[in-house]
Amino acid sequence: MALECVPLSDALGAEVRGLDPRRPVSGPDREMLIAAWREHLVLILRGHALTDAQLIAFCRVFGELDPPGPNPYGAPFLSEFPELNVISNVVQDGKPIGGLGAGEAVWHADMTYQDVPPKAGVLHALEVPDSGGDTHFANMVAAYDTLPGGIKEQIDDRILVHDAAHNSAGQLRKGYDETTDVRQTPGARHPLVRTDPDTGRKALFPGRRPHAYIVGLAVEESEALLDVIWQHAAEPRFAIAHHWRVADTVIWNNLCVLHRRDPFDSSARRVMHRAQIKGDHPVT
Numbered sequence: 001m002a003l004e005c006v007p008l009s010d011a012l013g014a015e016v017r018g019l020d021p022r023r024p025v026s027g028p029d030r031e032m033l034i035a036a037w038r039e040h041l042v043l044i045l046r047g048h049a050l051t052d053a054q055l056i057a058f059c060r061v062f063g064e065l066d067p068p069g070p071n072p073y074g075a076p077f078l079s080e081f082p083e084l085n086v087i088s089n090v091v092q093d094g095k096p097i098g099g100l101g102a103g104e105a106v107w108h109a110d111m112t113y114q115d116v117p118p119k120a121g122v123l124h125a126l127e128v129p130d131s132g133g134d135t136h137f138a139n140m141v142a143a144y145d146t147l148p149g150g151i152k153e154q155i156d157d158r159i160l161v162h163d164a165a166h167n168s169a170g171q172l173r174k175g176y177d178e179t180t181d182v183r184q185t186p187g188a189r190h191p192l193v194r195t196d197p198d199t200g201r202k203a204l205f206p207g208r209r210p211h212a213y214i215v216g217l218a219v220e221e222s223e224a225l226l227d228v229i230w231q232h233a234a235e236p237r238f239a240i241a242h243h244w245r246v247a248d249t250v251i252w253n254n255l256c257v258l259h260r261r262d263p264f265d266s267s268a269r270r271v272m273h274r275a276q277i278k279g280d281h282p283v284t
């Protein structure tokens with residue numbers, strides 16, 4: 001069966017069919033897959049359960065793996081595969097088997113508080129709840145394109161501080177203190193409008209809303225402009241929701257796409273294995 005990409009909406013996303021991710025992907029299939037990822041920004045493969053080694057091999061089609069972010073428990077969740085992370089609410093023998101719990105994760109891109117954030121995130125579903133826990137993805141190329149000209153002018157050369165102190169569930173990371181003044185937010189500084197080196201397309205690159213700060217502006221001005229940008233970026237027309245089935249694999253462009261997760265019943269089990277692909281320094 002030939003590889004086929006079926007668009008999922010006008011906003012972004014495509015389902016990849018006719019590809020077995022458990023087998024080596026090379027030649028024209030590899031090129032098509034990468035081109036589809038650049039174009040559609042989110043790719044979904046269904047019905048192929050992967051071992052950790054298979055997941056790693058498949059992810060390498062997109063580039064070198066980037067290690068997971070700092071783990072609150074000080075040791076990788078999968079000791080045999082430290083390049084993978086676990087996203088789960090399951091607690092076994094009193095210890096969480098993964099991060100992020102069962103609560104909501106607000107719109108964000110991953111690890112943009114680093115100077116070189118990952119260019120792609122990958123989630124593979126091992127166990128999913130019947131309802132809730134959907135993951136939403138929003139197209140920041142389309143969000144930038146549709147901004148009013150006046151707002152584009154205000155943000156085109158601006159630099160944004162990306163908070164390193166909290167994770168996407170809002171929890172304080174180890175080694176950081178709460179701050180109330182956004183001018184003190186620790187974390188990397190990136191252009192608020194980023195140009196993708198592969199496609200030349202511009203995208204909003206807003207990271208996450210809490211604790212963000214536009215460098216050089218008065219705090220009230222920064223807050224007001226960020227509110228305008230976020231209200232626009234979070235409009236439903238730019239987004240899709242993914243309702244998970246076991247054995248789904250989703251690969252998203254972490255620098256052109258935001259994602260968020262709905263909460264789910266904490267007594268249900270949700271287990272995802274997770275990888276990310278090394279990126280480049282974001283440029284204007």
Ligand code: OGA
Binds near residue numbers: 110135272274
């Ligand atoms: C992540 C993340 C969302 C989810 O893994 O970076 O935000 O649906 N996960 O679990």
Ligand code: MN
Binds near residue numbers: 108109110168259
């Ligand atoms: Mn995330």
